[in-house]
Amino acid sequence: MILLAFCGLIFQLHYTGDITKYINPKFVRLSQSLSILFLFLFFIQITRIWTSKREEAVHEHHQGQDFCHHDSHTCSHHDDHGDTQFTVKKLLSYSIILFPLLTGFFLPAKTLDASIAEKKGGLAILGNQKQEVNSSEISDESDSDLEDQSFEEELAEAGELEHDLSVNEEAEEISNEEFEQLKKDLYSASAIKMDDKVFSLYYEEISKDIDKFIGREIEFQGFIYKEEGLASNQLVISRFLITHCVADASMIGFLSEMEEAPELYDNMWVIVSGVINKAAYNGTELPMIKIKEWKEIEEPLIPYLYPLTIKVL
Template structure:
């Protein structure tokens, strides 16, 4: 009976998350079909468990089937392992990842490794030959739909004087900026995210970032772009801001990364969907 109630309880938790929309705090939309299947399966199995228990109560005779008696303490420990996560799920289903986790995982600032730039400067012909070989290998493997979409996005971004980093193309846009720093330097950019700082940042630096999710929050990665402003200390970590400025490049450790200079920073409300997804 308890097993059936627990299974149905998890199914109801999934339904609550799906109906409220809070399920996107945990998994990417492409995983929704699996959630629907899991919800139906748990409801079915839970119903079977409850029905079998009710049916067994109708039988008052013993058919030779005996079970090892369990103590109350054993039952509490076993079922508690399943009940506690269920209770937590109903009580705390609205939690959104913040900068405390980002400080542990780090942030993807993109950029080009300085060593690669030096290789190009030392021997441009050899460097370009290697690039050509890589391109030929990619072409031989076939151009996928995703690659075609990325090319279209890159062309669209190059044609615009202002690069707006929207939710649907957040990660791909930042990747493009990182890979084409030389091309996009001087363009204006508009991006929304939360404020985050690494420990080694200067007082006038912070990152405007978002969590990128592939399948679930377990693989969440922080994607962002560095901002330099004299009044950077004005905005605390986890403050949601909209930043408008000019793209430039700078050295960070051994990397050449894009940064936003001369920024106009506006505090905004956290969006209804704080995460961005890799589709």
């Protein structure tokens, strides 16, 4: 029954789409295979139990007949001999196994948020990060197209991208040439559009050499995180990057300045456009975005970012 329950839990996570709140989409197929394996083992175990019970029943019947010829008390005692005691050790073992099942079925999937960002170190983490990011998807649209589109049009495209990602769960791979082209596009485009496909790559490049990007237009989306010690007009617009699963999640994001900052609150999702600048935090230089436009949005169906995967030929 435990095997069947695990199969049902994984199926439920896939059916509701919550599986992407726990693992990188490129491992979705592996997760589905695991569900099938649990179901297969369930049927194997049912067969074993059924066969074992029948053999025990036949064996006990023959032994019982022999014992009963000599002592009726011995016969009665033997009938109870097959009962297995439920020890403390077994209770502990089953509790450990049942715990993820109970939490999986009865506790809703929760997205990592500002409270987790604070526990992971917040801006201190951003200041020390040197992410090694590989690519798995390539944007069909050039960054330079941003110049010809309005902010409202970009909002609509963000919704379309979210829909595409929610349907196409399995991540794609790109060649090393495509990966290098993405970086070239970043450096050549006058305006930077950081959609989910290239966010982690562009973030790393901008953080490595901020001076090359000062004054450039940028657009991205994320959740609000306010840290103690920031000025009243400052906040961090963040995302969580997941390599394998939520256990290895790391926060990436930009320190930002905007007049309306006091009105915004932790975990509020926004899409913003602004200009890249530079700021210092605890002696570390960080990219800082001076926000020109912003709009509150719903939390995306897939709120996390995933490293891009380079195809090895």
